[in-house]
Amino acid sequence: MNTTKQVQDKQTALITGAAGGIGYELASIFASHDYNLVLVDRIEAKLKEIAIKFQEEFGSSVTTIVKDLSIYSSPQEIFAELQAANIHVDVLVNNAGFGIYGLFNETDLISELEMLQLNVVCLTHLTKLFLKDMVKQGHGKILNVSSAAAFQPGPLMAVYFATKAYILSFSEAIANELEGTGVTVTVLCPGSTASAFHQRTGMADSKLLKGKRMMDAATVAKIGYAGLMKGQTIVIPGLINQILAKSVSFTPRKLVTKIVRNMQEDN
Numbered sequence: 001m002n003t004t005k006q007v008q009d010k011q012t013a014l015i016t017g018a019a020g021g022i023g024y025e026l027a028s029i030f031a032s033h034d035y036n037l038v039l040v041d042r043i044e045a046k047l048k049e050i051a052i053k054f055q056e057e058f059g060s061s062v063t064t065i066v067k068d069l070s071i072y073s074s075p076q077e078i079f080a081e082l083q084a085a086n087i088h089v090d091v092l093v094n095n096a097g098f099g100i101y102g103l104f105n106e107t108d109l110i111s112e113l114e115m116l117q118l119n120v121v122c123l124t125h126l127t128k129l130f131l132k133d134m135v136k137q138g139h140g141k142i143l144n145v146s147s148a149a150a151f152q153p154g155p156l157m158a159v160y161f162a163t164k165a166y167i168l169s170f171s172e173a174i175a176n177e178l179e180g181t182g183v184t185v186t187v188l189c190p191g192s193t194a195s196a197f198h199q200r201t202g203m204a205d206s207k208l209l210k211g212k213r214m215m216d217a218a219t220v221a222k223i224g225y226a227g228l229m230k231g232q233t234i235v236i237p238g239l240i241n242q243i244l245a246k247s248v249s250f251t252p253r254k255l256v257t258k259i260v261r262n263m264q265e266d267n
Contacts, residue, residue: 001081002048002064010061014038014082014089016069016126017096019046022145022193025221026093031058038063038087040078040096063087069096070114075125088137091228092130094123094167095145099160101264112159119163124170131174131183138182143228144171148191148236151245153253155261164189168234175233184231188224191241193217 013030017023019041027039031054041047044066051062065081067074082089097119100107127142134140147161150168154161171187178185194214220237227235236242248256 001085002051010034010036011090012036012038012087013091013093014040014078014130015093015095016040016122018050019043022188022190022217022221022224023093023095024050025218026095026143026225028054029221029225030091031060031062034058034060035091036061036063036087038065038082038089040065040067040069042066042068069122070118072117072121075122075129078126079129088133089130090134090139091141091143092126092134093143093145094126095143096122097145097163099157101157103156104158107159115159116163119160120166123167127174134183135178135181140183141228141231142171142183142185143224144185144187145224146171146187146189148189148241148245150189151248152260153257154264155257156264172233184228184233186224186228186232187234188220188227189234189236189241189245190220190224191215191236191238191244193220 013027013035015023015027015030015037018027018039020043023041027037027050031037037054037060039047039050039062044064047064047066051064054060054062063082063085065078067078069075098115100111100115123144127144131140131142134142144167146167147164149157149161150164152161168187168189171185175185175187192214194216215238223237224235236245
């Protein structure tokens with residue numbers, strides 16, 4: 001763990017997957033709003049670069065933790081490191097995640113188990129660890145990054161879509177449980193976002209993305225941050241994404257699944 005001196009009268013935001021994309025943009029927003037930061041990612045060089053940038057631009061106190069969150073022990077190790085450093089987390093942003101594209105019968109099992117560990121287990125574990133102190137203190141915010149994929153099954157990305165559905169359901173449930181505690185839970189469900197995600201998954205040539213103008217990560221982060229600060233439970237950036245998410249509930253599930261399959265196939 002690499003840390004600069006934390007300013008005690010500032011709140012602290014912990015952001016996973018902070019080295020790029022939506023995570024980086026959220027970190028930048030929190031820095032601009034005078035938060036101390038705890039940035040978690042497995043890319044050490046990028047974290048160091050970001051820490052220096054935020055310190056110079058915003059005067060932010062930045063703690064960087066290099067962890068592979070697909071490893072089971074990582075959440076407990078992060079929590080223990082912050083406790084030892086006497087760093088209290090006021091805002092938890094569970095952003096880290098990845099997807100795998102292809103027929104489930106042909107995709108790599110080890111990679112999918114790592115995805116489940118990161119997208120589902122790690123998010124749940126970190127939430128459990130940091131939520132207890134938030135409730136005890138009577139204040140706190142949690143932002144879980146899901147996806148518009150959460151609202152329907154996703155052939156060719158079956159496990160990924162299922163993990164995002166879990167995040168949505170889990171977040172809604174605990175948001176209800178926490179009413180009146182001073183702690184809020186927000187789930188961010190963006191549609192396709194311009195980032196390196198699609199290249200990594202191998203679906204850049206799918207019909208879903210071909211020629212599509214995607215929302216940029218900075219805009220998604222700005223909308224997510226605003227919803228978090230307002231205490232909204234579900235935030236879906238973009239009117240079209242909002243309409244599509246709602247229309248799913250009025251359409252037969254089998255038809256929805258066929259439509260998603262057709263959109264995700266390569267041209």
